[in-house]
Amino acid sequence: MAYQIRLNGETRALDVAGDTPLLWAIRETAGLTGTKFGCGIAQCGACTVHADGAPTRSCQMTVADAEGVEITTIEGVSGPIAETLAQVWAEMDVPQCGYCQSGQLMAAVALLAESPTPSDADIDAALWGNLCRCATYQRIRAGVHEAARRLEA
Amino acid sequence: MLAKMDPPKGLAALEAAWDARPTRRTFLIGAAAAAGGLVVGLRPLDAARASETAAASPANPLIGYIRITPDNRVTVLSSQFDMGQGVYHGIATLVVEELEADWSQVDVQGAAGDVTLYGNILWGGTAQGTGGSTSMATSWERYRKAGAAARAMLVAAAAEAWDVPGDQISVAAGVLSHPDGRRASFGDMAGRAAEMAPPQDPPLKARGQWSQIGNEALRRFDSAGKTNGSHRFTIDVALPGMLTAVVAHPPRFGARVASFDAGGALAVKGVTDVVQIPRGVAVVAESTWAALKGREALSVAWDESEAETRGSREILDTYHRLASEPPKAIARAEGDAAGALASSAQTLEASYEFPYLAHAALEPMNAIAAMSEAGELEVWGGHQIPTLYQYIAAQIAELPPERVRLHVMTTGGSFGRRAVADGDVVAEAVAVAKAIGWRAPVKVQWTREDDMAGGRYRPAYVHRLRAGLDEEGNLVAWENHIVGQSILAGTPFEAAMVQNGIDYTSVEGASNLPYAVPNLSVGLTSTDVGVPVLWWRAVGSTHTAFAVEAFIDELAAAAGKDPYAFRMAMLADHPRHRAVLQTAAEKAGWAEPLPEGRHRGLALHESFGSVVAHVVELAMEGGAPVIHRVVAAVECGTVVNPDVVRAQIEGGTAFGLGAIMAEELTLEAGRVQETNYDAYTPLRIDQAPAVEVHIVPSDARPSGVGEPGLPSIGPAVANAIAAATGRRVRQLPIRKALDV
Ligand code: FES
Ligand code: FES
Numbered sequence: 001m002a003y004q005i006r007l008n009g010e011t012r013a014l015d016v017a018g019d020t021p022l023l024w025a026i027r028e029t030a031g032l033t034g035t036k037f038g039c040g041i042a043q044c045g046a047c048t049v050h051a052d053g054a055p056t057r058s059c060q061m062t063v064a065d066a067e068g069v070e071i072t073t074i075e076g077v078s079g080p081i082a083e084t085l086a087q088v089w090a091e092m093d094v095p096q097c098g099y100c101q102s103g104q105l106m107a108a109v110a111l112l113a114e115s116p117t118p119s120d121a122d123i124d125a126a127l128w129g130n131l132c133r134c135a136t137y138q139r140i141r142a143g144v145h146e147a148a149r150r151l152e153a
Numbered sequence: 154m155l156a157k158m159d160p161p162k163g164l165a166a167l168e169a170a171w172d173a174r175p176t177r178r179t180f181l182i183g184a185a186a187a188a189g190g191l192v193v194g195l196r197p198l199d200a201a202r203a204s205e206t207a208a209a210s211p212a213n214p215l216i217g218y219i220r221i222t223p224d225n226r227v228t229v230l231s232s233q234f235d236m237g238q239g240v241y242h243g244i245a246t247l248v249v250e251e252l253e254a255d256w257s258q259v260d261v262q263g264a265a266g267d268v269t270l271y272g273n274i275l276w277g278g279t280a281q282g283t284g285g286s287t288s289m290a291t292s293w294e295r296y297r298k299a300g301a302a303a304r305a306m307l308v309a310a311a312a313e314a315w316d317v318p319g320d321q322i323s324v325a326a327g328v329l330s331h332p333d334g335r336r337a338s339f340g341d342m343a344g345r346a347a348e349m350a351p352p353q354d355p356p357l358k359a360r361g362q363w364s365q366i367g368n369e370a371l372r373r374f375d376s377a378g379k380t381n382g383s384h385r386f387t388i389d390v391a392l393p394g395m396l397t398a399v400v401a402h403p404p405r406f407g408a409r410v411a412s413f414d415a416g417g418a419l420a421v422k423g424v425t426d427v428v429q430i431p432r433g434v435a436v437v438a439e440s441t442w443a444a445l446k447g448r449e450a451l452s453v454a455w456d457e458s459e460a461e462t463r464g465s466r467e468i469l470d471t472y473h474r475l476a477s478e479p480p481k482a483i484a485r486a487e488g489d490a491a492g493a494l495a496s497s498a499q500t501l502e503a504s505y506e507f508p509y510l511a512h513a514a515l516e517p518m519n520a521i522a523a524m525s526e527a528g529e530l531e532v533w534g535g536h537q538i539p540t541l542y543q544y545i546a547a548q549i550a551e552l553p554p555e556r557v558r559l560h561v562m563t564t565g566g567s568f569g570r571r572a573v574a575d576g577d578v579v580a581e582a583v584a585v586a587k588a589i590g591w592r593a594p595v596k597v598q599w600t601r602e603d604d605m606a607g608g609r610y611r612p613a614y615v616h617r618l619r620a621g622l623d624e625e626g627n628l629v630a631w632e633n634h635i636v637g638q639s640i641l642a643g644t645p646f647e648a649a650m651v652q653n654g655i656d657y658t659s660v661e662g663a664s665n666l667p668y669a670v671p672n673l674s675v676g677l678t679s680t681d682v683g684v685p686v687l688w689w690r691a692v693g694s695t696h697t698a699f700a701v702e703a704f705i706d707e708l709a710a711a712a713g714k715d716p717y718a719f720r721m722a723m724l725a726d727h728p729r730h731r732a733v734l735q736t737a738a739e740k741a742g743w744a745e746p747l748p749e750g751r752h753r754g755l756a757l758h759e760s761f762g763s764v765v766a767h768v769v770e771l772a773m774e775g776g777a778p779v780i781h782r783v784v785a786a787v788e789c790g791t792v793v794n795p796d797v798v799r800a801q802i803e804g805g806t807a808f809g810l811g812a813i814m815a816e817e818l819t820l821e822a823g824r825v826q827e828t829n830y831d832a833y834t835p836l837r838i839d840q841a842p843a844v845e846v847h848i849v850p851s852d853a854r855p856s857g858v859g860e861p862g863l864p865s866i867g868p869a870v871a872n873a874i875a876a877a878t879g880r881r882v883r884q885l886p887i888r889k890a891l892d893v
Binding site for chain 2 (some may be wrong): 027100144
């Protein structure tokens, strides 16, 4: 049966089994591949999307549960926070392989929306669940601080 | 700059990938036969010969290396695979420098299929592949010459079109212009340029004329796609009608399918096929989720009669016993180590234990195979050794190799994991597509659990070291016995490539000890264990650097000498090592006092032609080290992209730190225990230090940076812990050794 999913501001009919993790429905049925699969058990954060604005592991939410929830992916995230972060990410050469970076950015957008001038401890708490095997963490941290500075200005 | 005594790591790496375990004989010997002729021809080349070889191959740059299209796009065709280390950007930098293109018109694509164009020069040029941190070294002349030749052809085309002498035409930022005001884009001249004869030996810019190479302000061209979700990895490739397969692999290494019941799997909606392939049973479905559910419903009986059933503890205990016996082979011997030990004023002894490690790259292993209507096989993946994969795919598909086309994708990490000479997941994808009669394109996608339990680990090792000091505290005797699996053993090339029982990948970093010691012996005992092993970012240096640098530190303490001065005194013949160590120490303020509770440690190591030193400052809190500062110095020859060098040293340092702190892959009765990131725990952001990277200038040709950032961070941390607590870490990971 088709589930009606609010995805990046549109309603999409996704014809998948109800127990399908939102991750796979987004990637394979809706064709939005910016959201990545890394672990499937809420340990890596590569699949992070926003569910009603809150950073959420899409590997842990079924399509059935996603009905009625406003889902935003890396392709759809917008606004000054997202744009500033993306710009800073490129200027500071944050990504290496880039595979984790959709998730990092989705988590960082949610963090700055919640706390515009995060401390290092805030960053640790918000991004702890986002693994970067290339270990770009020091640039991620610097990037979040820099984006916060620019957004404040 | 490649040190003379280093055989090319890429070659060793390539050979090492042959995983022809007897338990998987049928499939693997087939693969070996297909590719054998290619590999046997490989020969080491030193840096000087490498540049001659590169100079002697004037291919038409507009065919093999640079594609210029009428829409004014410049596509660089990269021989090297980008797994995140930034090699696409590095190669594009070399091309843009000489071509005088504008960055906004430049893109890079992975290329494959022609070894004369793309063969790795550091591997002898007879196979294309990425490994041993050789990418900039193999590309250094090749891509600058390609850029220069392409520019010359564009100029010749404009000269012909405008009927003016070529030397009146200038090129800047992608525009050809003449003093009379005529201008043309590269795209305007693309067609005509392709008709021009490529110059045989185009002159290259002198160092002082560079505007791109070494440019501090340059940023990676490929970041935008990695911040908006549009960058495509292998997992993102979707072909019309494509099916997704997951494979049920044996629960223990060396087990095989005895029988299986596909009924449950086929009952899952969306599952289309269940097929046996040489390495397991594949469940093929219309979606990944259906394939995963199908695999859960599949029942397979395994024949484990030839499986490895030992646990990692048992394996390492055996290694400790072997380490106290004489080594089976000697990698380097000078003077009389045993005699000097017996007559030393003071002797020290230590054993170090290193666990198996998983690459655990964030994108789990995958590949896609599709047969076209014309009977050409196309294979997408992170093809780290394209030459082999092309042959292996051809052999499975029963096609001539020229009917196989590889699409080299960038991947979410690799760290060596995608350079497996039996083809691994690439072979699986082709085998599944064949098993369903080439009916549809097939993506084989591993889960994290498949990936973690899939073998190909950094081998576990034990080092036993003994050393002697004379009355003045000078190091006069050194014995290092390394015990562990050979990455090369059991391969069809063992006979040719393992010299006198020495697999270089087991001893690199130990056998080339830079410190002047008059009596020295480095020995190796290779073990026979059924756990598949592979090179893992920095390969042998992941363990040799730790054992050597931790033990040197211990000796300095026993001699009552400063660890920095103790090392420097033994490096008279190694000016690069001295410069790097000195830079790290100065920048870290080695001689300056520390605040209460803070302690320092340092370490130095050469790998892949580059030299790196780390100084770590830490405090112990609740028995655990908390790192406050990390200073790194690196000398890697000419720096193509300073910011990429920094990024690689930062990332390599953090990757290495994570590994020595908390990574360990264990086996119980032959079964892998850590199958996801909850149990196998790479570094997370709260543990990641800010690494200060200092580049030591050099005019030598570029050497590696992808791997050399790793080796010395571990021993630097261990040495700082010793400075803080007096306790020497002799077992990794540190979390386990300190029980924190
Ligand atoms: S894939 Fe969802 S957290 Fe890793
Ligand atoms: S950039 Fe490679 S995993 Fe983060």
